[in-house]
Amino acid sequence: MKKFILLALIGISINNTMKAQVLKGSNWSAKKVDSTYIVSVQDKSSILDALTDFVVTQKIQAGQITGIGAVNEATLRFFNPETKKYVDKTFQEQMEVSNLSGNISEVEGKPMLHLHITLGKSDYTALAGHLLDAKIRGAGEFFIYPLDNHVVKVKNEAVGLNFYDFDK
Ligand code: FE
Numbered sequence: 001m002k003k004f005i006l007l008a009l010i011g012i013s014i015n016n017t018m019k020a021q022v023l024k025g026s027n028w029s030a031k032k033v034d035s036t037y038i039v040s041v042q043d044k045s046s047i048l049d050a051l052t053d054f055v056v057t058q059k060i061q062a063g064q065i066t067g068i069g070a071v072n073e074a075t076l077r078f079f080n081p082e083t084k085k086y087v088d089k090t091f092q093e094q095m096e097v098s099n100l101s102g103n104i105s106e107v108e109g110k111p112m113l114h115l116h117i118t119l120g121k122s123d124y125t126a127l128a129g130h131l132l133d134a135k136i137r138g139a140g141e142f143f144i145y146p147l148d149n150h151v152v153k154v155k156n157e158a159v160g161l162n163f164y165d166f167d168k
Contacts (some may be wrong), residue, residue, distance in 0.1 A: 015028065020033055023037075023057075023058070024046075025050070025051065025053045025054055025057050026050065026053040026055070027042040027045035027046075027049065027050045028040060028042065028045075028051070028053065028054050028156050030041075030052040030054065035145070035146065036140075036143055036144070036145055037054075037058070037060075037143070037144040037145075037146065038141075038143060039051070039054055039141075039143070039144055040139070040140065040141060040142075041069070041136050041140030041141075041142065042136065042140070043136055043137065043138065043139075043140075044135065044136060044137065045135065045136055045140075046133050046134070046135055046136075047067075047071070047100075047115075047131070047133075047134045047135075047136060047140060048113065048115075048132070048133040048134075048135060049133075050136075050140070051065065051113055051115075051142065051144075052111065052113060054144070055104055055111045055113070056111060057148040058146075059106075059135050060104060060111070060144065061104070061106055061111065061118040061147075061149070061150035061151070062080075062103075062104055062105055062106070062143040062146070062147040062149055062150055062151040063102065063103070063104045063144055063145050063146040063147045064101075064102070064103055064104075064144070064147075065100070065101065065102045065103065065113065065115065065142060065143070065144050065145075066099070066100065066101050066142065067097060067099075067100035067101075067140065067141060067142035067143070068096075068097050068098065068099065068100070068141055069096075069097045069100075069114075069136060069138060069139045069140035069141050069142075070094065070095065070096050070097060070136070070137055070138030070139060070140075071094075071095055071097060071119065071134040071135055071136055071137055071140075072092065072093065072094050072095070072135055072137035073090065073091070073134060073135040073137075073158070074090070074091050074117065074119055074127075074131065074133075074134035074135075075088055075089065075131075075132040075133050075134070076088070076089055076091070076117070076127070076128075076129035076130060076131060076132065077089075077129070077130050077132045078129060078130065079130065079160070079161065081087075081159065081160070083095050084159070084160030085131060085160075088096050088117040088132055091119070091127060093121065093122070094122065094137060095119040095120060095121055095122075095127070096119065096120035097117060097118075097119060097120075097134075097137075097140075098118045098119065098120045098126065099117070099118045100115060100116070100117045100118075100131065100142070101116055102105065102114050102115035102116060103150075104144075104146075105150075105151045105152065105153045105164070106150050106151065106152050106153070107152070107153045107154070107155070107162055109113075112162065114130075114162075115130070116128070116129065116130055116131060117131040117134065117159060118145045119134075151154050151164065151166075151167035152164070153165065154168070
C-alpha cells in the first residue's frame with residue numbers, strides 16, 4: 001500500500017513537471033509546448049503591445065512569429081524607397097487575419113518585431129502589408145518560435161531601413 005502511494009506521488013510530480021506552465025502578461029496568455037510558444041492575445045487589445053510585452057517578459061531576442069485571428073482596426077505602412085519615408089493607412093472594419101508572419105530581432109538593444117499581415121475583408125477581398133499595429137476583435141492566435149541567440153539589425157541610412165548585421 002505504501003509503495004503504491006509513493007509511486008502515485010512520483011507519478012503526480014512527474015506529470016506536473018511535464019505539464020507546460022501557463023504564462024500570463026499584459027493582454028496575453030501563453031503556453032510553451034516543446035520549444036514553441038502558443039500565444040493568445042486578448043480581445044480588443046493591440047497586437048503590437050501584447051506581442052512586444054510577450055517577447056520582453058519572456059526574454060526572446062530572436063525568432064519567428066506566425067498568427068491568425070481577427071481584427072477591427074489595422075494600420076499598415078508602405079515604405080517609399082525614393083523618399084525613405086513611410087505612408088501609414090488605418091483601416092477600421094472587421095477583418096480576418098488570414099496570415100501574419102514576422103520575425104524578432106534586436107535594434108539598438110531593444111526587441112524589434114517586423115510583422116507583415118494579410119487581412120480578409122467581409123467582401124472576401126484582401127488587404128496586405130507591413131503591420132504597424134492592429135486591434136484584435138475576436139481571437140488572436142500566435143505561434144512564436146524562439147531562437148537561442150540574438151540577431152541584430154542596424155539602420156542602413158542609405159536605404160532607410162533596418163538590415164541584419166550578422167557581425168554583431
Ligand atoms: Fe516590412
